[in-house]
Amino acid sequence: MTLTDLKPATVQRATGDSLLTPADLPPAGHFIDGSFVTSEAADTTEVVDPSTERVITQVANGTADDVDRAVTAARAAQPAWGALLPKARSELLHRVADRIAEHAEVLVRLESANTGKPLSVAQDDVDGTVDTFRFMAGALRATTSMAAGEYAEDHLSLILREPLGVVGVVTPWNYPLLMAAWKIAPILAAGNTLVIKPSEQTPLSTLKLAELLADIVPAGVLNVVTGLGPVVGAGLTAHPEVDMVALTGSVNSGRAVARGAAESLKRVHLELGGKAPVVVFADANLKATAEALRVAGFYNSGQECGAACRVLVEESVADEFVALFTAQVQQIVVGQPGAGDDVEVGPLVSRAHYDRVTGFLSRAAEAGVRATVGGAALEGTGYFIAPTVLVDVPEGAECARDEIFGPVVTVETFSTEDEAIRRANDTPLGLSASVWTESGRRGHDVVRRLDAGTVWVNAHLVLANEVPWGGFKGSGYGRDLSLYALDDYSRTKHVMHNHARS
Known part of the structure; x- marks a missing residue:
């Protein structure tokens, strides 16, 4: 044969009404500095339901100026966010998890309509998203490091964990909401702010997430810019005020990000094919x-x-x-x-x-x-x-x-x-x-x-969530999930005190 x-x-085939109503859709535009804003350009991309081939809606194709606005907002918000005590950031991430759980039903339908995945798979994605935020909310209060001690005579060493600053995030179309959570949760837990570019094919659940969290997450801490990789993704990679780029995507996308980040020696986190x-x-x-x-x-x-x-x-x-x-x-x-x-x-x-x-x-x-x-x-x-x-x-x-x-x-x-x-x-x-x-x-x-x-x-x-996920060779570097993700999105600072009294 x-x-x-x-x-x-x-x-x-399904019978009956569409999975979505107009009220289910997130507002149009980018989410920058705590609210939805119009794009600098009128260009858009159609968002298609792959099971029916019908257009669901259109989203803005962001520009370099849109990226700059979002990064500026993230940079301005980072010092106050990073200065919060772990307990305060933890409590906020628990509130994020609660809000997602409260609106799980609409997120499931958005994810299914936008990606075509069965409702049971979309439900697993939403459940995993909730658990990701809950895990990171707890993990950030229990980070470990090398013990303080005297490793040189008369000098006391200790290790500090600090936020990196602003992280640019690029997420894929296969798990739009869950992969966003895998990045957003540890990035925020570590004290960073971020700008995320969802796939132009499946942006709806990420935009909806921003809408749902607008009254919980401080303005500028979480920003979403929709659009195409060669403009928005490349803009984040090249932006001088972005300290790290984290991407889940194809091997070719990973190569492009690594090349772009090399110029400014940004840290790069790649989860590829x-x-x-x-x-x-x-x-x-x-x-x-x-x-x-x-x-x-x-x-x-x-x-x-x-x-x-x-x-x-x-x-x-x-x-x-x-x-x-x-x-x-x-x-x-x-x-x-x-x-x-x-x-x-x-x-x-x-x-x-x-x-x-x-x-x-x-x-x-x-x-x-x-x-x-x-x-x-x-x-x-x-x-x-x-x-x-x-x-x-x-x-x-x-x-x-x-x-x-x-x-x-x-x-x-x-x-x-x-x-x-x-x-x-x-x-x-x-x-x-x-x-x-x-x-x-x-x-x-x-x-x-x-x-x-x-x-x-x-x-x-x-x-x-307790164990790491990430690859070797062409599958990239860096780890999602677990305490290792918190390590990836923070930096170590060695502080040494001379305590000699002579």
Whole structure:
């Protein structure tokens, strides 16, 4: 069977009214110095619902002057914000979490309509956003550092943690609200102020967040400028009053930010792409593995940098695993948000990304790669692609090396443990990986040899605010979540007192 022989699944369509009413939408314009303001230019970008291809609204394309206004406001607000006692900042972040929880329902609907993700996935995003602010509210009151002590004779040393100042933030389209929270919460907790540029494709939940928090967060502490990367993102990177740039996005975006920041030697925090290898040994519980990868491979339509998108399975059990996994993926319900609680996979975020992913599938078919399920776009309105499992994937194939970022999982085989590890590491990216085995010794040893920032054993895509998230190699540097994020968004100052009395 080839890709063109496959009969794609259908899209479960919603009936009834739209997810959104006009009152749900945030005000137009940028959020600067505590209020919404008009842009310096009239240029706008259409915000499209990817499940219906209808225009939801339009948002301003910010200019260099808009960026400058926002940075000026953030700079003016930072000294007072940074001078607050940890208790005061903590209490405010708890109020932020409370406000988000109070308005969870509208945020869920905004996120689903703007991204196309199922309501259950959007609900998880909002729940995670609340927990991110609650964790950072507690963590900022319990930061640790090197003990004060006498490390040179007659001199007492102590280490201070200070805010960096103003942080420029660029967030992606796949988790607009949650990725904003992953940046905003530790940045504010550490005493910084910020200017955030959400993706021009999915800005609505970030703008709504600013609207909801306008009476809680002091003016100038949180600013939002919408627009395009080459203008707003580049403007933040080059601005002399921005002390650090934090980006979650593509590898190419990360390179652009790093190049731009090099001129002024800004600190840079990059969480970039992934191509997570999933190493399945013959002694693994294959049924449990297949069930877990149904979620970890296709969550958020596979538009997930840590997705379990590249399976390497020991050849002696490959046929059995592929059969089990294919059966799981065949059961996935594809649909629009609001089409039912059973919907697991929605559309891709945009026409451009849809075309990119279908291009990968076409080239894979031309190269002789076979789909056991899916393998094609779905008919009708919306940017839907059938959940796909690709097999007969040769070593070094494009679909197994490059980040597809869609509902596509490739399956390769290996014969020895050394081969599995070599091939798992044979990618320029190193964000995450997983190992599936019933051998505790093997699990410990293989984890040590895999070149990824997070490695799961008999699990995949399980995250918690208490533990760090970030990659190696082309996946960037810096850590989101956990106390390590607070470290990233602060600086250490060594203070030494000469206490000699002679």
